[in-house]
Amino acid sequence: MELSLTPARDVPDKTQTSLDVVLRCFVSALSADTGILLGLDSDGKPQLLSAAGYAARRATVPWTQGSFLGHALKAEGASLEPASGWREGSGSPDAWHAVACRISGPDEPLGVVYAGFDRPSHLSRGELTWAANAHARLAGLCMSEGGEAVGAVLRSSGVDQLTGCLRYERVLEMLTAEIQRSTRQGHSLSCCFLDIDRFKAINEEHGHLQGDNVLSSAGEALVGSARGFDCVGHFGGDEFVVVMPETSLPEARRAATRMRRAMGASIAKSTGLDVATSAGVAQWRRGDSMLHLLEESDRALQSDKASGDTHPAPLTKRKGSGGLSGLVRGVRSRVGPRERTDKPPPKA
Numbered sequence: 001m002e003l004s005l006t007p008a009r010d011v012p013d014k015t016q017t018s019l020d021v022v023l024r025c026f027v028s029a030l031s032a033d034t035g036i037l038l039g040l041d042s043d044g045k046p047q048l049l050s051a052a053g054y055a056a057r058r059a060t061v062p063w064t065q066g067s068f069l070g071h072a073l074k075a076e077g078a079s080l081e082p083a084s085g086w087r088e089g090s091g092s093p094d095a096w097h098a099v100a101c102r103i104s105g106p107d108e109p110l111g112v113v114y115a116g117f118d119r120p121s122h123l124s125r126g127e128l129t130w131a132a133n134a135h136a137r138l139a140g141l142c143m144s145e146g147g148e149a150v151g152a153v154l155r156s157s158g159v160d161q162l163t164g165c166l167r168y169e170r171v172l173e174m175l176t177a178e179i180q181r182s183t184r185q186g187h188s189l190s191c192c193f194l195d196i197d198r199f200k201a202i203n204e205e206h207g208h209l210q211g212d213n214v215l216s217s218a219g220e221a222l223v224g225s226a227r228g229f230d231c232v233g234h235f236g237g238d239e240f241v242v243v244m245p246e247t248s249l250p251e252a253r254r255a256a257t258r259m260r261r262a263m264g265a266s267i268a269k270s271t272g273l274d275v276a277t278s279a280g281v282a283q284w285r286r287g288d289s290m291l292h293l294l295e296e297s298d299r300a301l302q303s304d305k306a307s308g309d310t311h312p313a314p315l316t317k318r319k320g321s322g323g324l325s326g327l328v329r330g331v332r333s334r335v336g337p338r339e340r341t342d343k344p345p346p347k348a
Helices: 013-030 068-074 125-145 148-156 168-185 199-206 208-225 249-271 290-307 326-335
Strands: 002-004 034-040 046-053 060-062 078-082 096-104 109-121 189-196 231-236 239-245 277-283
Touching (some): 068 078, 068 096, 068 109, 109 125, 168 189, 168 290, 189 208, 189 249, 189 290, 208 231, 208 249, 239 249, 249 277, 277 290
Antiparallel strands (some): 002 060
């Protein structure tokens, strides 16, 4: 039996959006290569509600009652599919190809959430089980309560529902922590700003719903193309940020090129629009504040947009001090021009 990737017709939009976010967060948390979220229709037949990673690029997903997913749907708690071929002395035998967990409702199973790995994952059984159980419970809230409950949970946890990226405030917290860690340990640290060219024109010509589809596709691509320990955030509007710990400027530039390509391909596949993106990268230097790193990243982004070599000219120029985005100016007003955020925390 094969499941079509066409979303179920009887799933409310808010529920579908929440399920998509939960699945992307699950796949991202485990650095998995693919993710699937199945539900059960009124006749008890499985239907594909969401797909992420390479599963989202395939036309169908195989399913049988005796498959790993079929077993997970009937099992209590998380199920793990062990990897084969490990040799004694080559490392831990605890290597896994997949993890799945049943989504339980008040009275009966509602579906199953799954994450798979191209190369065996060496996360511990406990880590995989905990993540699968946690995201299955979130999916259950979506499916049982129309997505409202999990929406509140995601907002409180700092995740933007539309893009699946961290929200503005959470990014600033993570960036501050990474600057402190780099200060203590001497690691390199880079920051990348990305935005979607002519996004205002997309909303005007194709409508705000299509604009939301562009943002959602861009966010999914960013989360999917970033490394597991990168911090991927949505700064608002069409602006995204990726904080890259232990990454030099040349490495960050290569990563930015990869992420821009992934964003463009994802947007084209989802909406049919040929949309260009711009990126700017800066590297933190010892003694620099968080604000300084954000300003340098934003200036690099503006330089990329103004170059005109690979992107169309922006629809309108940004207004404000020094050409910086309103969001960076907002950070400046919050922390103050002289406040430093790279100081190590006080000793207990």
